[in-house]
Amino acid sequence: MAKAAREKKLEPMELVTGPIRKWYREMDALNMKIHNVNPRATGHMMEMIEAIQVMIENGYAYESNGTIYFDVPKFADDHGYPILGKRTGDSLEAGAGGRVSENKLSEKRSPLDFALWIKAEPNHIMKWSSPWGKGYPGWHLECSVMSSKYLGEQFDIHTGGVDHIFPHHPNERAQNMAMSCCIEEPVKYWIHSAHITVNGEKMSKSKGNFYTVAELLDEYEPAVIRMFFASIHYRSQSDFSIDSLEESKKRLERFRNTLRTADSWDGGDDDSLEGHIKWIRKDFENAMDDDLNTPLAMSKLLEFAGHINKSKHNRKEILVKAAEQLKDFLGVLGIPLEPAEKSVVDGGEYIDLLLEIREKLRENREFALADLIRDELIRRNIVVEDTPEGARWRMK
RNA sequence: GCUGGGGUGACAGAGUGGCUAAUGUGACCGCCUGCAGAGCGGUUUCCCGAGGGUUCGAAUCCCUCCCCCAGCUCCA
Structure with a gap:
């Protein structure tokens, strides 16, 4: 980003405005609910600096050559680390990522320590004044500061991708605890979603093997895309392809056919469908309660649709109730079925x-x-x- | 190398000790239809990466091996 800002001669913050707006538009199009608060790191510089001061006071952070580091070994002794990812300090090779320069390593008391505030080199484009000179915050800090500010010292659910299981989330957790002094666990449930692959391969910018939401929306209605995501489990690595979207489209069509047909029926005096309505409520809720097993929930809904297809002679009011139930649950999965x-x-x-x-x-x-x-x-x-x-x- | 996840029928994808292993798609057959579509019924489907073990019983637990994917500290 710093590079792009230099090339385009724009403020980094200007640079992200457009993509953020686009993201909102696409999330709306996909029927995704947007968070009530969408804080930006750059708007929380004061809070971050204060948080670092608290951590220094609490003895979990130290300054070294203008950069502030988090003292991981001390924290590990007091509270355990990393907890998430189940890694031990011994299994980590210092500087394994190849991004830490030699002299930075020598500034740290332990190679496990991570930066809270980084001293800015003279040509660094984003920098702020702090008690320790010009610099910028470490990348774990904003999450700790903003989450605790808006959600409280302890909150229920923290989501993220599997790539954050280590090191980002353990570091974030450590910071939350170090800056609050005495909570047990800042987050009750960490929910990590797997990354999808595209046509069997990891997405990568250099390969260009990805689809954008915008181009998919040219070809497919949003409900089809949501159907795909409801048909895979968030924690399983799944593959995205046009074939899989086509299958999602067929599933959606199956539901629509069912609803359309049931709507056209006059009904009879049978009531065999009533029991299935009761069961689908149970089945759907059980599946969702089981770690959001949406593929299972979806299969139950498809099964339910099959029962409706066989219930032409049920009383009209039962048919209507069944159709409503089906629409409700698909709505829970983010799939609107309005026959528009x-x-x-x-x-x-x-x-x-x-x-x-x-x-x-x-x-x-x-x-x-x-x-x-x-x-x-x-x-x-x-x-x-x-x-x-x-x-x-x-x-x- | 280390850590984590995974290998299920033609394909996608649930199931983690015990009824005939969900569900959808594809293919084929049948019903329905003037024909088609949609729908319904049936077949593909005694199968769970390989080998061994535990158990009355294993896709599910244990051991060994093979293969695939992801992550591995100042990029947020």
């Missing part, structure tokens, strides 16, 4: 008219002409389906 397709199409009433004419043709057994209408409509991505309740159409 028809209203999207201009001239829907003319399609209805064509189908009326086609119906007359079929009555007169003039199938060649009737099929011509159907074929021409399908060429325009309109699928015609004949049912005992009459013909109906939908967008492909």
Whole structure:
């Protein structure tokens, strides 16, 4: 980022505004709920500096040549470290990442120590004044400061990617504890999600083997993308591909077919579906309670849809209730199923008219002409389906 | 190398000691239909990386091996 800012002669903070806005737009498009507070690190410089001072006072941080380090061995003795990732200090090779220069290593009391505040080199583009001179915060610090500020010293759930299991989250936890003095655990549940691969490979900028949300949204409606993510488990490494999206699209279609069909039925006096409604509530909740097992939850919903498909003669009110239940649970998974397709199409009433004419043709057994209408409509991505309740159409 | 995750039917993907191992997709057959679509029924499906062990019983627990993926400290 520092490099890009120099090239474009922009403030680093200017540089990120555009991408952040784009991110909001895409999250909205995908029906993702946005956090109520979206703090920025650069807006919390004072808090970060104060946090470092507290940690120094509490004896967990020290200055060395203008840089402040966190004293990991001392913290480990008092509270255990790293806890997450189950690694021991001995298994870590000093400077294994190859990013720590020799003289930096020599500043540290222990190679495990990490920086809280880094002394800025004269040409460093982002720097702030501090009691220890011009510098910038270490990368674990902002998370500790902002989470405790907005969520409290202890909060329930902290999410993140598996890549943060070590070192970022253990360091963040250590900071939270070092700056608060006496809480047991700052976070009750750490939830780490696996990274997805694309076409069997890790995504990488240099390979360019990734899809952007924007380009996927050109081809697929948001519900299809959400269907994909609901069909995989957050903790399992899963593969994303156009094939997998196509499968998600088919699942979505299956649900829509069920809802559309059930809606068209007049119902009878059977009530066999009532029991399944009761069961789906239990099954869905059990699956979600089991570490958010969305693939299992999804399979239960598909099963439920199958039961609805077989329940043509159930009482109308039960059919309505079942459809509502299905929509509710898909909504929980972020998949809205509003049948907005028809209203999207201009001239829907003319399609209805064509189908009326086609119906007359079929009555007169003039199938060649009737099929011509159907074929021409399908060429325009309109699928015609004949049912005992009459013909109906939908967008492909 | 170290640490963690994983290898399940054609494919995707649940299941972590015990009914016929979910569910979806694909393929094939049948029902329905003027035909098609959607839907329903059936088949593919006595299978769980390999070998050994524990157990009345193992995809699930233990041991050995093979393979795949991810992470491994000042980039946030």
